[in-house]
Amino acid sequence: GEDVEQSLFLSVREGDSSVINCTYTDSSSTYLYWYKQEPGAGLQLLTYIFSNMDMKQDQRLTVLLNKKDKHLSLRIADTQTGDSAIYFCAEKAGGSYIPTFGRGTSLIVHP
């Protein structure tokens, strides 16, 4: 079945860039998402990218997609302590109703 893999932890210094990586196996993935979960809260959609794109930029966030390698990354520029959270990668095939989520990457930002 489909699988989405992420590293579990990432630690960065405030002001640096963070890069969170994700790989997926479903070659029919059409929609790829990044969600953020802050402590005690549900998931919030940060950004998404369609499989026919290779890059999307939204303020401090840059999403890169390498469809050949089935690799997705989220870059956060000028990382702040408020960016500390769990980041989930998810993919959804065009004919599917439900996305498949990775296990989440805990981003820790220290001064």
Next chain:
Amino acid sequence: KAGVTQTPRYLIKTRGQQVTLSCSPISGHRSVSWYQQTPGQGLQFLFEYFSETQRNKGNFPGRFSGRQFSNSRSEMNVSTLELGDSALYLCASSRSGDSSYNEQFFGPGTRLTVL
């Protein structure tokens, strides 16, 4: 517009009991999905309801069930609770639930602890 609400936010039960969790989707949203989140397994899909019908189901035992009402509100029920059912249960709603890009909006979750 109000977001997805889930009640209760916290719940403590003992093994063998049953529990019912409630989710009110965003007004106008017809699809409601339920997920179980644990540190060991991550986010696992339980089931999805659309227009009062279960449309998709994950790999959970029959102790986990749900339903959706005509106003799109949804409940999930877990019978004969086990220690391993301790988790954060998340509900997500989406407008149409079709297979195109379809953003899911998540509630804050219900934290269930089974003793």
